[in-house]
Amino acid sequence: EAQVTQNPRYLITVTGKKLTVTCSQNMNHEYMSWYRQDPGLGLRQIYYSMNVEVTDKGDVPEGYKVSRKEKRNFPLILESPSPNQTSLYFCASSPLGREEYEQYFGPGTRLTVT
Amino acid sequence: KNQVEQSPQSLIILEGKNCTLQCNYTVSPFSNLRWYKQDTGRGPVSLTIMTFSENTKSNGRYTATLDADTKQSSLHITASQLSDSASYICVVSSQAGTALIFGKGTTLSVSS
Numbered sequence: 414e415a416q417v418t419q420n421p422r423y424l425i426t427v428t429g430k431k432l433t434v435t436c437s438q439n440m441n442h443e444y445m446s447w448y449r450q451d452p453g454l455g456l457r458q459i460y461y462s463m464n465v466e467v468t469d470k471g472d473v474p475e476g477y478k479v480s481r482k483e484k485r486n487f488p489l490i491l492e493s494p495s496p497n498q499t500s501l502y503f504c505a506s507s508p509l510g511r512e513e514y515e516q517y518f519g520p521g522t523r524l525t526v527t
Numbered sequence: 528k529n530q531v532e533q534s535p536q537s538l539i540i541l542e543g544k545n546c547t548l549q550c551n552y553t554v555s556p557f558s559n560l561r562w563y564k565q566d567t568g569r570g571p572v573s574l575t576i577m578t579f580s581e582n583t584k585s586n587g588r589y590t591a592t593l594d595a596d597t598k599q600s601s602l603h604i605t606a607s608q609l610s611d612s613a614s615y616i617c618v619v620s621s622q623a624g625t626a627l628i629f630g631k632g633t634t635l636s637v638s639s
Binding site (some may be wrong): 417435448453454455456457458461471501502505514515516517518519520521523 | 570572573616629
């Protein structure tokens with residue numbers, strides 16, 4: 414089944430404790446992206462990657478890191494999480510090359526930083 | 528500044544009725560416009576994608592229109608069902624699907 418998976422789905426952590434949220438897709442998509450969703454603000458792009466070893470900042474990259482060492486994986490790293498990073502996070506992927514290709518979203522990761 | 532504005536913010540309709548959601552954007556350059564449906568706590572699911580040259584696209588009971596001249600789009604839902612209750616998000620791409628600008632969404636509640 415074609416899908417985007419995220420782990421963990423739920424995470425409660427404390428300020429300053431490094432964490433990684435994994436994202437994996439099995440559709441051989443070139444493009445992957447991370448978003449956060451907060452009430453009243455909608456979805457905002459954190460980072461995106463157009464292929465292996467190619468990453469770029471989105472609208473809200475501060476406090477986050479990403480890497481793209483393999484085509485299928487795009488982990489999101491919070492080196493020193495803070496309470497303002499409490500949010501619902503989504504990973505997404507899509508092919509590149511045609512404008513009408515849609516993005517497939519993962520199920521989301523709900524992060525709480527205390 | 529690239530922006531996507533949606534209206535109304537929320538909407539309540541009776542089952543079986545039609546409704547139309549609006550999206551205005553100021554994104555430039557324009558590549559394509561997408562409508563997503565998002566159930567509470569779940570990832571968005573694509574409904575339609577329209578490029579500059581398309582002015583209407585349907586997906587079952589969902590019909591999206593695009594006026595690239597006025598930078599407006601609408602999503603029309605016909606014969607609404609309880610399962611249509613969700614948030615509907617308008618997304619505009621400025622560079623062939625890479626830099627996406629999201630609207631804040633319209634929350635639709637369909638009641639029986």
